[in-house]
Amino acid sequence: MSNNSTMLRSTVTDDGVVRLTLIEEPIPEAGPDEVVVAVEASPINPSDLGMLLAGAKPESLSSHGDALVGQLGGGAVAANAARLGQAMPAGNEGSGIVVAAGASGAAQALMGKRVAALSGAMYATHSRVSTAMCVEMPESVTAEQAASCFVNPLTALGMTETMRMEGHTALVHTAAASNLGQMLQRICLDDGIALVNIVRREEQAELLRSQGAEWVVDWSADSSRDDLTDALAATGATIAFDAIGGGQQVDTILGCMEAAASRGAGFSRYGSDTHKQVYIYGGLDRSPTPLTRTYGMSWGVGGWLLTPFLGRIGLEGIVRLRERVTAEITTTFASHYAETISLEEMLDPEVARRYAVPTTGEKRLVTPGKHA
Numbered sequence: 001m002s003n004n005s006t007m008l009r010s011t012v013t014d015d016g017v018v019r020l021t022l023i024e025e026p027i028p029e030a031g032p033d034e035v036v037v038a039v040e041a042s043p044i045n046p047s048d049l050g051m052l053l054a055g056a057k058p059e060s061l062s063s064h065g066d067a068l069v070g071q072l073g074g075g076a077v078a079a080n081a082a083r084l085g086q087a088m089p090a091g092n093e094g095s096g097i098v099v100a101a102g103a104s105g106a107a108q109a110l111m112g113k114r115v116a117a118l119s120g121a122m123y124a125t126h127s128r129v130s131t132a133m134c135v136e137m138p139e140s141v142t143a144e145q146a147a148s149c150f151v152n153p154l155t156a157l158g159m160t161e162t163m164r165m166e167g168h169t170a171l172v173h174t175a176a177a178s179n180l181g182q183m184l185q186r187i188c189l190d191d192g193i194a195l196v197n198i199v200r201r202e203e204q205a206e207l208l209r210s211q212g213a214e215w216v217v218d219w220s221a222d223s224s225r226d227d228l229t230d231a232l233a234a235t236g237a238t239i240a241f242d243a244i245g246g247g248q249q250v251d252t253i254l255g256c257m258e259a260a261a262s263r264g265a266g267f268s269r270y271g272s273d274t275h276k277q278v279y280i281y282g283g284l285d286r287s288p289t290p291l292t293r294t295y296g297m298s299w300g301v302g303g304w305l306l307t308p309f310l311g312r313i314g315l316e317g318i319v320r321l322r323e324r325v326t327a328e329i330t331t332t333f334a335s336h337y338a339e340t341i342s343l344e345e346m347l348d349p350e351v352a353r354r355y356a357v358p359t360t361g362e363k364r365l366v367t368p369g370k371h372a
């Protein structure tokens, strides 16, 4: 076995270029409570793209020697100011076999096991991971099945947990045909929670209905506003998780929630006193989020991120959610991948243009053991 590891690095330069390269370094050593994972599989999630491509437009990606380079759009250099010139690792999560372990009992217990891991450096043949960020997988679970155990499963569960913690009883989700959206639909079916799915194409509505979704609103339909208000009135959903961020959708959801809450109630100049909440948890559209504020005064719009949510529920909550994910990783929390690609293929402009745009059913899985 070679003593070297191949690792992907992403560097943004002050002339507005992002450069992806593969470097060779000695396999990292595990600290006392760490393990070294020989990475088998790691998804390219929308949340990885910021670190990887730093906002470079897919059409600008090209080869330069052994590197993949892309041109950053206006404002992107400033947005990346804190990382200029630094060769950053990427790949939030993945799965692999523990090939070296530190001295602690927790680390030693993982030696030789397949784990799901969260390190921020999984686009590599080897990644050093804290044992707190490793979950041992049952023997029957494959590397591909174990690759997406953290980011989407815990976020989907975080949505239903947040709904309960904040006193809501049903929820709305946008870009709902995503991998995460399909997971959320399965959680809601299992847990008896009413979920209003918003999608942007009829095929996506069909996909969710074929998986048992009762409430699906197709944003491209002329009747979408009425359809959403009817679904909100029927389900009582007063909290929404929005993956898109930019455009009119947040404002429209709040308007429809207000219309649903006011149905049958007499006129009030201050609007309903039902609290309506939208959390923006993704940035699929980077344009501004206009708010017309035509829905009374009981509403909120905020950001939602997995890490602070995990801090909010504490260790006991995290263990409870992780145990559910591990037990249901091949069912409720299963992810779908369109293609597996090697580290070398990540630098191929044609392949990169495919993974750079998060599209329904088109997620890529990086398999560092594979060679182009």
Ligand SMILES: NC(=O)c1ccc[n+]([C@@H]2O[C@H](COP(=O)([O-])OP(=O)(O)OC[C@H]3O[C@@H](n4cnc5c(N)ncnc54)[C@H](OP(=O)(O)O)[C@@H]3O)[C@@H](O)[C@H]2O)c1
Pocket: 045, 046, 047, 151, 152, 155, 175, 176, 177, 178, 179, 180, 181, 200, 201, 243, 244, 281, 282, 283, 284, 285, 304, 305, 306, 307, 358, 359, 360, 361, 362, 363
């Ligand atoms: N805040 C957090 O902690 C956190 C954690 C995990 C995930 N996330 C977010 O969760 C979302 C889903 O992740 P995923 O891995 O499940 O994604 P995915 O499987 O790659 O699916 C992406 C989905 O987004 C849709 N989409 C893309 N651009 C869109 C736009 N401008 N307007 C409407 N829909 C659009 C795509 O539909 P089309 O096929 O129509 O393009 C597709 O259905 C991402 O936004 C991600 O950043 C956030």
